Amino acid sequence: MTSVLMCPDGKTIEAEAAHGTVTRHYREHQKGNPTSTNPVASIFAWSRGLDHRGKLDSNDALRK
Template structure:
């Protein structure tokens, strides 16, 4: 009952749980309608402060993992629905490149604060995406 009062689909509660266990920017949601329509989304977390820094030309360290996984999930589903094995494979490779980047110790500031890896490299938003792209191209 309490969960329903917070938000019927549990979205608010899942955001609270994910932020309590690390980083809200690591959580995605998959919503499926009764008609079988899928929606992939990143958590609601706001990065307003980062956005204003970006507009000023300042460097940010915004964690983009949830956004990447929302896109990869949607691309994978589209590939599955249309029988496009290459698109499914790309989604898998994108997720693996993202996880490999973090596991190699290259991550945004929010993850660097909570990792158990020794001496992580804190990257800006741009450099984090470039590190993922480098592994994706390999």
């Protein structure tokens, strides 16, 4: 699951793994604690960003 925030102009978005998962795990890593982050959520967040870039550029190949 991801979270996507969009600016009112519709050009700028922020897509991230939901619930601060990566941030929380990174903070635990900094403390020296073992962590295990599911990469699927991060990959999905990146794909949302790429899809939006494709939409802005009218790049159908990028959106696939």
